[in-house]
Every structure is written in structure tokens, then in C-alpha cells.
Amino acid sequence: MAKVNSSLVAHLPMFAGFSATDLDSILSEAHSLRVAKNNNVFEQGQDAHSFFVLLHGHVRASRTTPAGEQIVVRYVATGETFGVAAAMGLQHYPATVTAVDDSVVLAWPSGTWPRLVAQYPALATNTLQTVGARLQETHTRVVEMSTEQVERRIAHALLRLAKQSGRQVATGVEIDFPISRQDIAQMTGTTLHTVSRTLAAWEAKGLVEGSRQRIVLREPHKLFVLAEQGSDEPSPPGT
Amino acid sequence: MAKVNSSLVAHLPMFAGFSATDLDSILSEAHSLRVAKNNNVFEQGQDAHSFFVLLHGHVRASRTTPAGEQIVVRYVATGETFGVAAAMGLQHYPATVTAVDDSVVLAWPSGTWPRLVAQYPALATNTLQTVGARLQETHTRVVEMSTEQVERRIAHALLRLAKQSGRQVATGVEIDFPISRQDIAQMTGTTLHTVSRTLAAWEAKGLVEGSRQRIVLREPHKLFVLAEQGSDEPSPPGT
DNA sequence: CATCCTTATTGCTCCAGAACAAATTCCGAC
DNA sequence: GTCGGAATTTGTTCTGGAGCAATAAGGATG
Secondary structure, X not given: OOOOOHHHOOOOHHHOOOOHHHHHHHHOOOEEEEEOOOOEEEOOOOEOOEEEEEEEOOEEEEEXXXXXXXXXXXXXXXXXXXXXXXXXXXXXXXXXXXXOOOEEEEEEEOOXXXXXXXXXXXXXXXXXXXXXXXXXXXXXXXXXXXXXXXHHHHHHHHHHHHHHHEEEEOOEEEEOOOOOHHHHHHHHOOOHHXXXXXXXXXXXXXXXXXXXXXXXXXXXXXXXXXXXXXXXOOOOOXX | OOOOXXXXXXXXXXXXXXXXXXXXXXXXOOEEEEEOOOOEEEOOOOEOOEEEEEEEOOEEEEEEOOOOOEEEEEEEOOOOEEOOOHHHOOOEOOOEEEEOOOEEEEEEEOOHHHHHHHHOOHHHHHHHHHHHHHHHHHHHHHHHHHHOOHHHHHHHHHHHXXXXXXXXXXXXXXXXXXXXXXXXXXXXXXXXXHHHHHHHHHHHOOOEEEEOOEEEEOOHHHHHHHHHHOXXXXXXXXX
């Protein structure tokens, strides 16, 4: 089994408050795994055999409806936990996780969770915080979908992606993994057509630049203003 | 301080796996509190001073956007936990919780959480499961909002409410607390106008009956079919 | 470098449902 | 029982963005 250096993961929220010895012990139960771009780490409905930490790369969690439509649940950045279905009491994975770039994950068999938690209770509280934060984000998304129109939702989604996985480049902040118009549509509850049109309009205004599977935010601040108040709205007086 | 009988809460998911002695010890840190209909238990943005279990009644959690629009995050039924912001690492409540009926809650100061968890680690794992389940529900809601049209979303929302807090009555299943068209609109991301029209149409078909703040599902099964496949769609062949 | 396939762009039509606008009904308070 | 505010219903108009239909532009493959 590949040996993982505890210093690589010591700073992750999942392992906050653990000594190097504890960490080594926890890591000894895990194995690391390469997942090539466009391959699934696991699939929706499968038995939740393992839980994971993403060491390198980017993966996407998505759900498929009975009718076959997909929506993107979230993108997972390096260092984040995913697939903790078993800890949440689920027998099966509620979503499919796919590598959007060549990625490396650390995997623990779900069976080890109860024992690890019994021995290191902080694992449970750390995970609770992570899951809690995700719940808040998802509520925010529900609020946005309920109250904002498409343009602002797309702006919010891009800003969030840039914050989570943005990379400074010459012309602005680039989203650091391949992402299609379709993906953005599935994150914002719209169609790839509308996303394409919206980005084209922004590109004409110099707010973003993009090409196939690539987006650079040239003017994050202007995008932020647009996300917060919409493109026309004559800034509320008295506020 | 009002004494709470441990047998009242022993069966709740929050306290699964606790002995009567443990329970008494945990309960000794809590106090119970009456909240009259239409009063808030706490408000969005306030310091997260306590966490709660609902002993009696019904409360609603809602979020307000900067622009002043409200959306309903969820309804809490008897026995459920709410306000566990502190356990999730939040300083402030992310939503406002309002009693929709005269209610009784059990409250623990947030400061007791770390100590309780240290002493009773199962509290953390139980809470993790609860929060995890809520995350899944919220994802389901996102999926619905992304892929279904209004009529089906309303049907799903009603069925969920009926499942959670339905009461058998002569003509069907009644939702066991006052809920307005506006509330349903805020749960499904639409307007009260559209909800009113939709319910009126269903009432004409005998699917539901309703009056001010009251809804009875007369034909839950038909509503279910509608929720799953829409009102027209000619049942997919070969499936 | 020719072919194929995936992704992206763009024009056009159409409609679900939002927005606006009144009425109307119900309930609690005095 | 009358008054006043909140909840609901219902009619009408309007539009954001979905749906449909091509076309174009990249990348990958052999």
C-alpha cells in the first residue's frame, strides 16, 4: 500500500487537531488511488464502500434523476472530503463522482469509520462541520435558484468556482479545471444555450474570456456587482 | 427548571443509543421553553446561543435574502433537532425559526455542546446523520428545482409535508399545521399566485381540498403520480 | 491531414409562469 | 355584528429563458 506522508494532510479540516502519531495511524488504514480524467470514483446507487479525501486534481459530484437528467451537486477541490455517505448513515452513494482532471484520492473502507470515530472522536466533529458547511452552501443555492434570475445565478456560480479553484493568470482568474457550458448549466439550473449566450454577452463586455472547457474571469469585481444586484437595476436609493 | 421526562425523548434519533442515566444527565443541562404561535425561536444572524429539540408543535426555518425575499428552508416536526449551528461551526444562526403553532422546545446553551460531545460521542455521530440526511434532502430539492416544472414541485412539496406531518382525516390526509399559499410558494420557488391557481385546479379535480392555511390531500396517490411524471406525459413506453 | 465527435454558438419560436391588478373571502378584535 | 387586515382567488399582460434547429469550431484518432 502506498505510504502517504502525514504532513500532506495534517492541515486539512478533516484532520484538524490530530497529532502526527494519530494521523499516521489513521492514514495506515487508507490507500491512495489514481483516477484518470473522465473516470468515475464511484457511481450513484452503488454500495457506499469507501470514503475519500481528494489529494490532487478535481472531481465533480453529480446526481442523475430518474428521467435521466443530470445536475452537478458540487465540485470538490484538493484537500476536501467526499463520499462520506456511510458516516451520514447512507447505504448507497447518493451521487456519482467523476474526475474532471487526472486525480489522486485517498480512500478508507467505510467499515473503518465506526472504529476510527470511536478512537478519534474529533473525526466526527470535523466531519459534522464540513457537512454543515455544505448544507449551508446548498441552502444558499436553493435561495439563489428561488429568487435570482439566470444571469445572476451564473455569475454567482462562476465566482464560487473561481474562489474555490481559481488560478491567477495574465488576464484574470482562470477556473483551474476543464468545465463545459453544459456543466455550468447543470450547476445553475438552466440550459447550455442560455449559458453560452450569457458568457458571449459578458465576453463582449470584457468581463470574461473563454474557450472550450475554459473560462477566465477578467473582471471579477464587475461580475460580483452583477451577481449582487443584476445588470440593470438602478442601485437602490437610500441603501 | 422544568424537569423533562427522559422517556419523552429517548426514542429520538438525536438520543439513539443512550441509557436512561445518560439521558437524564444530558437533559439536566437543558431547559424547556414555550413559544407561542408566530413568535420566533431565534433569528437569522443572531448569535447561535443555543441548540434545540422540538418537543411539541411545529416550527418553520426560513432565510431572508439581502433583497428582503424570504424562502422557507424547512418545516421542523416534533422530535426533530434544529438550531445546531454551533455544532456545525457557525457563530450565527443562518436562518430564522418561527413557531407556526404553539410549540414547546428543549434548549441547550451552545456552550454545553463541546462538553456533551466529549462525554457522549454518539451525540456527534447522531447529529452527523441528521445533518447528512438534511443535506441529501436539500440536494433533492435543488434537483427538483432544476429539472421539474412548478406543478410537480408543488406536488412533491405537499407529499413531503404530508409524510412528515400528515394527519389522517375523514377526507384524506391533512397537513397538520397552518400553512399558507405563500409558504408553499417559498418552498417551491414560485409565487403565491401560481400556487393558488395550481391548488384550485387540483381541487376541481378532487385531488385536494383546502381553505385558509389548510390543505387536505384527498388522493395522495394520484398526486404522487402527478409528482413523478407530470400531468400530461403519456407514460414512457418500454420503461 | 482527413475524419469524427464533442462542445460551443446563434437564430427563431413559443409558452410557463411571473408581474401587475382587482376583487373577494375569511378571521380575529373590539 | 361590524370593522380591518391578512389570505386567497382570479383575470390579464408580458417576458425570460426554454426548446428546437442548424452551423461552426476545436480536439482527438488513425
